Amino acid sequence: MGDLKSSVKKSSIGIFVILMVAAFLFPCTGKAEVPKPNWIVGPTVVELGKNLAELSISDKYIFAGAEDTKKIMEYMGNPLSNNEIGYIAPNTENANWFIVFDYLPIGYVKDDEKDEIDSEAILKSIIQGTEKANKIREKNGFAPLTIKGWHNQPYYDSNTNNLTWTLLAEQGGAELVNHNVRILGRHGYISIVLVADVPTLIASRAQLDEIVSNIVYKKGKSYAEYVQGDKVAKYGL
Numbered sequence: 664m665g666d667l668k669s670s671v672k673k674s675s676i677g678i679f680v681i682l683m684v685a686a687f688l689f690p691c692t693g694k695a696e697v698p699k700p701n702w703i704v705g706p707t708v709v710e711l712g713k714n715l716a717e718l719s720i721s722d723k724y725i726f727a728g729a730e731d732t733k734k735i736m737e738y739m740g741n742p743l744s745n746n747e748i749g750y751i752a753p754n755t756e757n758a759n760w761f762i763v764f765d766y767l768p769i770g771y772v773k774d775d776e777k778d779e780i781d782s783e784a785i786l787k788s789i790i791q792g793t794e795k796a797n798k799i800r801e802k803n804g805f806a807p808l809t810i811k812g813w814h815n816q817p818y819y820d821s822n823t824n825n826l827t828w829t830l831l832a833e834q835g836g837a838e839l840v841n842h843n844v845r846i847l848g849r850h851g852y853i854s855i856v857l858v859a860d861v862p863t864l865i866a867s868r869a870q871l872d873e874i875v876s877n878i879v880y881k882k883g884k885s886y887a888e889y890v891q892g893d894k895v896a897k898y899g900l
Contacts, residue, residue: 740805
């Protein structure tokens with residue numbers, strides 16, 4: 664298993680996005696000490712959040728919990744959402760992608776707008792959020808991030824209650840993508856963001872799909888278990 668350097672070498676649901684950048688795509692400023700996460704190595708089942716969900720991982724992956732995830736994000740120059748619940752990366756010395764998990768307990772997100780998703784509005788909100796986050800990045804000595812547009816526009820799967828999209832971005836002359844999956848639950852949603860370059864995203868898509876399919880809400884927390892009277896989110900898809 665490699666060390667951190669080699670491992671990592673938001674009106675609509677889309678507004679609550681903090682676009683992430685990868686340490687392997689730009690030189691470290693040297694201002695932050697390299698964190699030493701308490702890695703959990705597969706095969707095992709890890710906890711996502713507090714009594715929220717579980718994720719089964721194979722020996723191909725390493726996982727870090729919520730507090731270690733925050734340290735990793737700070738090291739990379741990513742503004743914290745303070746909703747982080749986990750981090751996963753390939754268990755190799757030359758890992759070139761990672762995934763961050765967040766949980767937003769905003770209530771039950773109605774999907775009755777699934778056929779009317781406003782991709783343009785979502786993109787606009789993400790660009791605005793990124794501009795704010797760039798002020799933090801630059802203050803901490805990191806290059807700003809530029810949103811170039813959609814790599815894949817938002818798509819909602821009614822069978823899995825997952826909302827998926829991919830953003831194309833650029834930082835310091837390097838192109839990268841943030842592949843996003845939102846897994847809707849009874850009381851909010853789990854956010855999954857994979858950070859990589861375009862070729863890596865294409866090559867690792869099967870692995871991402873495997874990870875997403877292995878996330879299971881605990882009893883009473885899934886989208887299908889909504890009951891009348893539960894808190895409903897102020898916005899939909």
